Amino acid sequence: MTDLAIQTHALTKHYGPLAALDRVNMHVERGSIYGFLGRNGAGKTTTLRILAGLAPATSGSAHVLGLVAGRDNIEILERTGFVIDKMLLPYMTGRELLRFNRGFFPTWSDALARRYAETLEIPMDRKFKKLSHGNKTKLCLLLALAQSPELLILDEPTSSLDPLVTDQLLRVLVEDFANDGRTILMSSHHLSEVEKIADWVGIIDRGHLLLEARLDDIRARYRRIRVTGEQLPATSPEILTRQTSEGVTEYVLCAGEEKFLADLRANGATVLEVLPMNLSEIFVELVGKEKNNVPVEAMA
Amino acid sequence: MYLSKLWREGRIFTILAAVALLLFFAGVARINSFVNMAHLQNPTPDQVYGAVVGLAMGLLYSESILISFWGWLSAGIGVGKNFGEDSGSYLLTRPRTRAWFLWNDWGYTMAQIAIIVTATNLIFLLAIHHIFALMHMPAAVPVDAGSATISVTFLILLVSIAVLLCAGIIYGLSYFSTILIRRTSGVMLGAGILLGYFILGGVLHHYAPSVHLPGLVMNIFAHGHHTGPQLSGGLAANILARAAVVLALPFATQLILDRAEI
Numbered sequence: 001m002t003d004l005a006i007q008t009h010a011l012t013k014h015y016g017p018l019a020a021l022d023r024v025n026m027h028v029e030r031g032s033i034y035g036f037l038g039r040n041g042a043g044k045t046t047t048l049r050i051l052a053g054l055a056p057a058t059s060g061s062a063h064v065l066g067l068v069a070g071r072d073n074i075e076i077l078e079r080t081g082f083v084i085d086k087m088l089l090p091y092m093t094g095r096e097l098l099r100f101n102r103g104f105f106p107t108w109s110d111a112l113a114r115r116y117a118e119t120l121e122i123p124m125d126r127k128f129k130k131l132s133h134g135n136k137t138k139l140c141l142l143l144a145l146a147q148s149p150e151l152l153i154l155d156e157p158t159s160s161l162d163p164l165v166t167d168q169l170l171r172v173l174v175e176d177f178a179n180d181g182r183t184i185l186m187s188s189h190h191l192s193e194v195e196k197i198a199d200w201v202g203i204i205d206r207g208h209l210l211l212e213a214r215l216d217d218i219r220a221r222y223r224r225i226r227v228t229g230e231q232l233p234a235t236s237p238e239i240l241t242r243q244t245s246e247g248v249t250e251y252v253l254c255a256g257e258e259k260f261l262a263d264l265r266a267n268g269a270t271v272l273e274v275l276p277m278n279l280s281e282i283f284v285e286l287v288g289k290e291k292n293n294v295p296v297e298a299m300a
Numbered sequence: 301m302y303l304s305k306l307w308r309e310g311r312i313f314t315i316l317a318a319v320a321l322l323l324f325f326a327g328v329a330r331i332n333s334f335v336n337m338a339h340l341q342n343p344t345p346d347q348v349y350g351a352v353v354g355l356a357m358g359l360l361y362s363e364s365i366l367i368s369f370w371g372w373l374s375a376g377i378g379v380g381k382n383f384g385e386d387s388g389s390y391l392l393t394r395p396r397t398r399a400w401f402l403w404n405d406w407g408y409t410m411a412q413i414a415i416i417v418t419a420t421n422l423i424f425l426l427a428i429h430h431i432f433a434l435m436h437m438p439a440a441v442p443v444d445a446g447s448a449t450i451s452v453t454f455l456i457l458l459v460s461i462a463v464l465l466c467a468g469i470i471y472g473l474s475y476f477s478t479i480l481i482r483r484t485s486g487v488m489l490g491a492g493i494l495l496g497y498f499i500l501g502g503v504l505h506h507y508a509p510s511v512h513l514p515g516l517v518m519n520i521f522a523h524g525h526h527t528g529p530q531l532s533g534g535l536a537a538n539i540l541a542r543a544a545v546v547l548a549l550p551f552a553t554q555l556i557l558d559r560a561e562i
Contacts, residue, residue, distance in 0.1 A: 052393050054562035077395035084393065087386040089305065096308075103301030104394040140390075 005030045005183040010060035020046045022207040035194030036187040038204040044187035080151045081144030094124030105147040113146035134165040154186045195279040205287045222277045229269030309377040317370040360459045364466045364517045371471030378405035380478025406550045425456045462518040465542040472549030
């Protein structure tokens with residue numbers, strides 16, 4: 001059995017001339033919480049829809065739990081909880097939705113459903129269309145969790161939720177689900193939330209997967225370095241960005257900090273600062289080079 | 301599970317349609333029969349046969365219109381409705397094939413149509429049998445200038461099949477349209493296609509009188525015979541062709557649904 005819960009190979013999706021996904025190679029380890037980050041329209045939802053069998057890939061392949069997306073959809077859907085559009089059957093109450101769902105999933109657990117309904121404080125006797133946005137999202141998550149899946153795939157689960165509800169949801173995801181060794185793939189552009197719970201991160205922009213690594217490795221590798229001096233290097237594989245302002249040059253490095261610093265010093269440069277970077281800063285450097293449409297939170 | 305969802309979405313239509321049809325046709329069958337029989341003092345057998353055939357044809361057309369209208373409304377319930385409500389991705393991430401959802405939708409509505417048509421026509425049939433029994437006549441109608449007879453049961457069976465096929469075509473076409481444009485209002489497209497068909501029929505009738513488009517309601521009897529009712533030619537082939545269309549429509553819908561990106 002493969003150690004990967006999800007694997008895509010050269011996954012490509014075209015809408016007419018537009019490449020929504022361009023040869024994306026993604027690897028989600030079993031038991032991990034994978035934060036799938038990107039701006040609006042970056043290709044996150046398209047990827048998740050292909051994994052769910054809702055849209056076919058133009059080329060390339062995607063495997064979910066060792067099964068081929070688009071071919072083995074029934075098995076994938078039986079073993080994976082998908083929350084994509086956060087829209088259920090609007091005229092049904094929470095209780096009716098539980099009954100409706102139960103018959104579809106051999107691993108469905110009424111006990112789990114009851115527990116999450118209590119934990120998440122969802123009014124189960126109210127029609128879905130009459131629930132608040134937060135309760136709608138919670139009910140979607142409840143249905144996915146009660147099917148006892150091996151893998152949860154969530155598209156922007158915390159978008160437009162208040163901080164309290166967000167915290168409640170994330171706690172359930174981490175403490176109840178992921179701690180059992182199960183896998184979560186969660187797309188988001190709320191970087192601070194992902195940084196709180198994810199152990200792997202993939203950053204996608206304009207259909208290209210720019211980065212995929214353990215969050216700890218990313219934090220350890222990326223550095224912001226401010227230097228002054230003559231004959232500073234303009235490009236090298238480890239330099240992600242370089243900006244000069246008022247005699248101070250700022251580099252963002254994606255690897256090789258020690259060797260780079262040693263080389264700078266050997267060339268007579270003065271190193272003013274070496275700063276660690278958080279996920280938001282890294283995201284901005286990777287994705288927001290043009291500084292267009294970068295989420296406010298990412299800029300903070 | 302899924303059928304309970306369909307029942308939930310369409311139960312008002314179903315109950316109203318069933319009650320309306322049962323009351324309407326039971327009433328019509330009894331009242332018309334007795335009025336006709338009472339009006340004709342000591343009716344001759346030919347007058348009785350004429351009244352029965354007239355009633356059967358009245359049943360065929362009125363029932364076709366009512367049931368088809370209900371089938372048209374029912375087409376708005378199902379996967380197309382879920383697309384329109386943005387719950388399509390939820391529904392289609394339940395572990396079933398898309399074809400499973402489609403054939404459940406189709407089978408559920410067609411079964412309801414069949415049950416309502418059967419129940420209504422059984423009441424009608426019993427009423428007619430009662431009239432024949434009162435008149436001590438065998439419950440059969442001579443056709444083809446008296447060269448053959450068909451039982452009233454067979455006549456009502458033909459009526460039921462014709463109604464089922466008409467409603468099946470209208471339901472299937474409207475359902476196809478809801479999947480095509482991905483919302484309940486697709487039924488309007490279905491109605492538009494039917495209207496276009498009628499207009500085309502009218503245009504052809506005007507400019508090319510020899511060309512006749514088949515009507516939506518199958519003709520059981522040939523028109524223009526003064527020697528009594530005459531069964532339409534090629535009735536079996538006509539039934540088979542219409543049944544093929546009824547079945548082809550969900551298969552065509554499946555082709556669209558299987559390729560749809562959600």
